Amino acid sequence: MIFRKTLLFLFCCLSLSVAEAQHWNQKKCAVVLTYDDALDVHLDNVIPVLDSLHLKGTFYLTAGARAFTQRLPEWKKVAANQHELANHTLFHPCDGSLPGRNFVSEYDLSKYSMRRLIDELRMTNTVLEAIDGKKERTFAYPCGDAKLNGVSYLDQMKGEFVAARGVHNELVPFAPRDLYTIGCYSGNGQTGQELIDLVKKAMQSNSLIVFLFHGVGGGHGLNVSNEAHRQLAQFLKQHEKEIWTTTFLEAAQHLKTAGAVKK
Template sequence: MPLKRIFTFLLCLFSLALQAQDWNKKQSAVVLTYDDALNVHLDKVVPALDAVGLKGTFYLTASSAAFTKRLNEWKKVAANKHELANHTLFHPCDGSLPGRSFVTPDYNLATYSVRRITDEIKMTNAVLQALDGKQERTFAYPCGDTKINGVSYLDASKNEFISARGVKSEMVSKGNVDLYNIGSYMINGQSGEELIALVKKAIETNSMLVFLFHGVGGEHNLNVSLEAHNQLLRFLKDNEKKIWVPTFVEASKYLKATGAGK
């Protein structure tokens, strides 16, 4: 084989190898996010993460009793490098949509103004900063609702955040990622094997996978067993040479720094 062809072939192999290691020098990224500020997050999830040396992102609803009554514990969670993130003050959802009978009139996003949700979002940021001292923050849309009467409500407060998590089930590929609506897989009842299968798909497709958990071992209608969750954590730890497990803010900053997000 001519020397030029050999060089071209080796260059292609090198390029493919780089592409396969482009998540902070790993083949994929997996982000663990937990919504709604539940007691189970402090009682079960944080100890499980700490046991294997992994970090999670906790999207906190600041009015939740599991938050307001356990502030010192959440402060310790932040000090241990987990991410405290914004899930609004009262978790308003659009009650005009099908299947939203659980939405109360007081916190019906359909009747909110952009000013009201913006004020509540900013207040939540202030509360979180008082706990962890940080200014860089990420956001998660309650119920995945992004608009009030067809208008994107986050536009008025985008400068408060570096990114936002949505609920579209997708493997995130490096490219023109919308940093203010990054997809995630909402988990409800899956087995450990099913959770691991999603991670394997992320590895195979050289993608980032964002898990969206609520209850872990109880406390929420959207729930996964503690056993399945721990099985996932063990797999992530056992495969840390292939998988980067950042917080959501770390992943977002990486996407922005590498030009993969907008």
Template sequence: MLNRRPLYLSATFLLAGHLAGHAQTTRTWNNKQCAVVLTYDDAIDVDLDNVVPALDSVKLRGTFYLIGSSPVVARRLPEWRRAAQRGHELGNHALMHPCDGSLPGRGFVTPDNDLSKYTVNRAVSEVRANNTLLNAIDGQTARTFAYPCGDRQIGGVYFYEQLRNDFVAARGVTGGLQTATQVDLTNINSYMINGQTGEQLIDLVKKAQQSRTVLVFLFHGVGGGHSLNVDLKAHRQLLRYLKAHEQDIWVAPMVEVATKIKQAQQSPATPAARP
């Protein structure tokens, strides 16, 4: 008679491993289906005029990546401080927002802020100077970084390597949904938003729920203020969906989600139980 026990044991181990992985993913997302991070770049007026009030109205928190040299930071510093006090993260988007002017389509890059002309030491120093400024605003020492224009290299060198100990993680600009184990904390995926409808934004969230992954939104203008923009109605629809489904969706600033991911990546996987 055919011995089916080895096949049974193999199937049992596979199922146990799958369930253990599923449980670990759920724990990473605060015992919810997925994580959603709302990020807003460049420290522009609409962040304070439109976004912070919208988030506060539904008691959701986001991450605002501030350019230290932005006049909106200097002119409205008390408002940024109040936003941080309400739980929003003030992330680091570099002091001068340098982008690689040698790449195609980078006519907007000025000679003074051309990352391709920077040294690695200059890039690192400016990012750390911005951290000092942000700490003076919010008193926080743990935060995340976002690459200006998504540019990560200077002369083939990944400058963030010297900044790993300064941040919990860094956000990139490549779209994609990932499990905690798939995330690269030096270049977290994000979806750049420009003109999408509320339904399209919500559809991304539903995909994250189904795949039990982390979804990072990258916004610039919300209701204007930037060439990359989403209208207020679409943004409001997204927030309402997230609030209505908060029992299934963990919405938190990048620093909190990245900290959970780092903990999950550093802890050994739960061993499969033996029959």
């Protein structure tokens, strides 16, 4: 009898730990690669690496950016290849009233009306739908500014976005949470090994890790080298049995089930 109880106990523990480790599409962790601001280097340096390894990324596009408006056929190919095209506004407004924001000029969020901001966010969704035909969209706050004159602007349009990415550092657990403030780690000068070490932390803690890249091999002041980016991508491919590399949209939809499980 005691033997049977012990067996039962062991079986329960084993199933629990397996279930824990299987939160992320039967993998130890999830990794989302996001690329902000619609830069030329995303098409020139990032897409060839991701496509060669069959990895999917999320591109937070500023629809008014030159590398978007001038290269629409290439972005269509990106979408057709199952990468996520996501909303990073029409003109990238940031709050110029905050300290250290001398770079903000024409598109100053603190001078926007709520109506203008919401109209521009909706217009960006429309532009992206014209490119990829999709209705579901995720969002990333330009400069991490989630408030317009003290008011959380996405609050009034949550039905129009599945989730949003912030800019605070965070390993995201599989647990009920606010899907509109998912944190990330920003790529800026790290080596490939340093980026890989962050993924290893996510594997150890059964978490989701979101990377935020701007420049890759140049193209922006916040930058990682092509070599570092390639090493990270190759690590993700080599460990694809343990790591679920997916889009922000798919990861957010997966996190939604965590809330559903809790209820």
